Amino acid sequence: MAEIREIPGPEAWTGFEEDYGGKRLRAFWLGKSLGEMATQFSGGQSIQRADELLHMPRSAFQFYVFSHAQYLLSDKSVRDSEAASVFLGLLAAREKRDPGSVAQVYEQLLPAISFVAASQPRFDADKSHYGDFGERAAEVARLCRRDPDELTGENQMLDPTDDA
Numbered sequence: 001m002a003e004i005r006e007i008p009g010p011e012a013w014t015g016f017e018e019d020y021g022g023k024r025l026r027a028f029w030l031g032k033s034l035g036e037m038a039t040q041f042s043g044g045q046s047i048q049r050a051d052e053l054l055h056m057p058r059s060a061f062q063f064y065v066f067s068h069a070q071y072l073l074s075d076k077s078v079r080d081s082e083a084a085s086v087f088l089g090l091l092a093a094r095e096k097r098d099p100g101s102v103a104q105v106y107e108q109l110l111p112a113i114s115f116v117a118a119s120q121p122r123f124d125a126d127k128s129h130y131g132d133f134g135e136r137a138a139e140v141a142r143l144c145r146r147d148p149d150e151l152t153g154e155n156q157m158l159d160p161t162d163d164a
Contacts, residue, residue, distance in 0.1 A: 005063050007031060012059040025052055029064060037067035042076055046083035050090040058101050061094065065105065069112035081125035084116050088136040095143040103144035113137050114151045 013030060016022035029037065029052070041049050049068065053061055068087050071077055077084070091113070095102040102109070116123070117137035125133065138148035 005066070007033060008060045008063050012057055012063075014057070016057065021055075025056060028052070029056065029060065034064070034067045034070055037064055038070040038074065041068055041071040041083050042080065044082065046071075046080070046086045050086045053090055054094055054097065058098060061098075061101055062105050065090070065094075065102075065109065069109060072112055072116055078122060079124040081123045081130055084119075084123040084125055084133065085130040085136075087116060088113070088133060088140060091140045092136070092143055095140065102140070103146075106141075106144045106146055110150060113140060117151050 008030075010030065013022075013026045016026045037049075046068070053065055053068065056064070068083075068090070072080075072084055072087055091102050091109070106113075114137070117134045120127065120130075120133045123133075134151070137151050141148040141151060
């Protein structure tokens with residue numbers, strides 16, 4: 001990745017120890033590396049993981065969203081249409097729910113967003129079912145107040161082996 005980030009510690013999860021769902025979420029993600037969590041998006045688990053990312057505290061989200069990106073850039077995600085679609089949906093939903101949460105890391109996510117937008121056939125994602133990934137990525141760009149034309153530019157790819 002372009003920027004090395006520290007694994008969020010317990011302070012990033014303040015307030016998530018009070019209810020059952022928060023405790024479960026915190027226990028599952030806390031202290032895990034990006035590489036460890038990237039493996040948790042395969043096998044049809046992407047919807048659940050994305051829902052967890054949507055609801056976690058901002059600082060934890062801004063770290064762990066890169067595990068989803070890392071999975072999508074790996075060979076393990078070939079033909080995983082659900083994971084690719086969910087990624088774009090997560091980014092849009094999270095930015096609407098918590099304005100700035102995606103925008104603040106958009107530059108670092110741009111290589112993964114661009115890759116997904118340009119690789120719909122790789123993910124075996126039928127446009128009639130999943131929509132056009134290019135258009136969905138452009139919507140994320142607009143929500144983050146960015147130029148959708150950046151999606152087609154030359155971007156340095158995230159290193160799928162980077163394991164912060």
